Amino acid sequence: MTSQKKSCDWNTTSELYLEYHDKEWGVPVFDDKKHFEFLVLESAQAGLSWLTILKKRENYRKAYDGFDPKKVARYSEKKKAALLANPGIIRNRLKIEASINNAKHFLEIQKEYGSFSRYIWSFPKGKQINGDWKTLSEIPATTPLSDAISADLRKRGFRFLGSTIIYAHLQATGIVNDHITSCFRHKEVKRSFSLNSKVLGILAILLVFILNFSCMGKKDNNLPAGNENGLPTQDQAGPLQELPDLADTIARFSRELARKDIHPDSEAYVEDFLRWFFGEAGIPDRIAYKAATSVLESPAFFMEFFEILNQDPYTYFLVDKKHPLPDNYEPDDLVPLKAGKFLLARDGLLLRKIALDALEEMADAAAEDGITFTIGSTYRSAEYQAQVYAREVEAYGRETADRQSARPGTSQHQLGLVIDFSPIDDAFVNTPASGWLTQNAGRFGFSLSFPDGYEEVTGYRYESWHYRYVGKDLAIFINNYFEGIQQYALQFINAWQEQG
Numbered sequence: 479m480t481s482q483k484k485s486c487d488w489n490t491t492s493e494l495y496l497e498y499h500d501k502e503w504g505v506p507v508f509d510d511k512k513h514f515e516f517l518v519l520e521s522a523q524a525g526l527s528w529l530t531i532l533k534k535r536e537n538y539r540k541a542y543d544g545f546d547p548k549k550v551a552r553y554s555e556k557k558k559a560a561l562l563a564n565p566g567i568i569r570n571r572l573k574i575e576a577s578i579n580n581a582k583h584f585l586e587i588q589k590e591y592g593s594f595s596r597y598i599w600s601f602p603k604g605k606q607i608n609g610d611w612k613t614l615s616e617i618p619a620t621t622p623l624s625d626a627i628s629a630d631l632r633k634r635g636f637r638f639l640g641s642t643i644i645y646a647h648l649q650a651t652g653i654v655n656d657h658i659t660s661c662f663r664h665k666e667v668k669r670s671f672s673l674n675s676k677v678l679g680i681l682a683i684l685l686v687f688i689l690n691f692s693c694m695g696k697k698d699n700n701l702p703a704g705n706e707n708g709l710p711t712q713d714q715a716g717p718l719q720e721l722p723d724l725a726d727t728i729a730r731f732s733r734e735l736a737r738k739d740i741h742p743d744s745e746a747y748v749e750d751f752l753r754w755f756f757g758e759a760g761i762p763d764r765i766a767y768k769a770a771t772s773v774l775e776s777p778a779f780f781m782e783f784f785e786i787l788n789q790d791p792y793t794y795f796l797v798d799k800k801h802p803l804p805d806n807y808e809p810d811d812l813v814p815l816k817a818g819k820f821l822l823a824r825d826g827l828l829l830r831k832i833a834l835d836a837l838e839e840m841a842d843a844a845a846e847d848g849i850t851f852t853i854g855s856t857y858r859s860a861e862y863q864a865q866v867y868a869r870e871v872e873a874y875g876r877e878t879a880d881r882q883s884a885r886p887g888t889s890q891h892q893l894g895l896v897i898d899f900s901p902i903d904d905a906f907v908n909t910p911a912s913g914w915l916t917q918n919a920g921r922f923g924f925s926l927s928f929p930d931g932y933e934e935v936t937g938y939r940y941e942s943w944h945y946r947y948v949g950k951d952l953a954i955f956i957n958n959y960f961e962g963i964q965q966y967a968l969q970f971i972n973a974w975q976e977q978g
């Protein structure tokens with residue numbers, strides 16, 4: 479159907495071509511078979527018009543086993559000869575050989591990346607690139623992105639996929655949105671997330687769990703498919719029995735996603751959503767990618783996360799240079815530290831009870847390994863922090879002070895959950911206590927706040943002595959999903975809550 483709306487003005491009268499523009503071109507593709515289909519067709523196109531190929535598309539589908547790369551990779555000489563003799567497709571030996579060769583490398587990428595979609599979307603870091611073209615003549619034939627992908631594919635052994643063909647692939651599969659801005663499809667194929675998308679993200683995540691869960695039920699079940707009435711047998715009760723409800727739920731979620739013009743491939747949506755969300759929270763894409771992978775495999779990430787949200791909120795409260803504490807924040811359950819299980823470097827040290835309990839438990843465990851902690855600094859009031867900071871400025875100048883001391887209102891120490899182990903300087907890293915804490919602090923709910931090499935991220939230089947009590951669950955969460963970097967996990971939680 480030709481649209482009466484304003485569109486890209488492709489120079490064609492072909493209904494097939496226009497329908498392709500209106501329905502397919504530029505829609506983000508996350509499905510590997512679809513990617514492979516386009517790669518086969520695009521590499522066959524070289525030197526011909528796209529319309530020529532579009533007209534032969536269904537012939538190609540039949541000739542190429544529905545574009546199944548596994549089957550294509552195994553094509554024999556006999557099959558090759560049959561393709562060469564097939565008048566429905568482009569009978570070019572080099573192109574046909576390239577398609578079989580490319581299928582083999584396609585499988586290799588799937589093995590390496592989990593899917594070809596992940597591989598190719600990783601080049602633009604999972605984000606769609608939106609063109610800002612007013613006219614067709616402004617649209618480039620290649621870009622540095624297509625150069626990079628084409629070069630990488632060539633290195634991997636692919637053939638007939640130069641930068642121009644790859645750019646066409648990026649446009650076709652919506653990695654690049656090159657509908658001109660006045661085209662009605664420009665907006666429609668745009669993948670954008672709004673502040674509300676958290677809700678949809680959760681829906682998509684649930685949808686994936688439900689789908690995986692119901693599939694698991696089927697897969698794990700080696701019994702015949704029900705009794706003669708087609709109903710589940712007694713032994714098949716469980717996941718299968720719940721299917722009607724699940725189907726209903728899935729349908730509801732799918733409708734909700736469709737209503738928001740979200741691609742029905744929910745796994746891709748979950749990954750896309752998490753990568754976007756982590757990006758918004760200032761967390762590197764490689765961490766987002768790993769979290770997304772784990773979410774798609776098991777619900778543990780979100781189950782653990784929601785459990786953490788039930789903790790005392792100050793255990794995960796983000797306090798840093800950009801996120802000050804609420805004005806006049808002061809914990810109301812501070813208790814004095816007494817020497818015994820550990821030594822005290824000074825008098826008058828205070829901690830919140832949850833942190834002190836954990837410290838005592840940790841000190842007992844350390845004692846069994848012959849380690850005794852000396853506590854150097856703990857809770858600081860805003861006034862006290864102001865003095866500490868002023869002293870640092872006086873001694874080292876503002877620039878250095880800001881690398882190692884917080885301005886009042888922005889110090890983790892004001893939480894009453896932080897311990898500076900003694901000696902509070904770079905000598906600490908060489909003590910047995912430091913080695914022990916590196917290995918064991920997480921088990922007791924403590925996390926190193928300012929690790930080595932992360933000054934850009936945390937705002938502070940490496941402080942081997944500064945540990946924050948975050949609770950056992952969050953400490954494990956940080957280690958499992960955030961490469962042990964507390965700051966990333968707290969940024970994630972903070973972003974999640976801000977977008978509530």
Ligand SMILES: [Zn+2]
Nearest residue numbers: 486657661663
């Ligand atoms: Zn268009």
Ligand SMILES: [Zn+2]
Nearest residue numbers: 891897898944
């Ligand atoms: Zn400290």
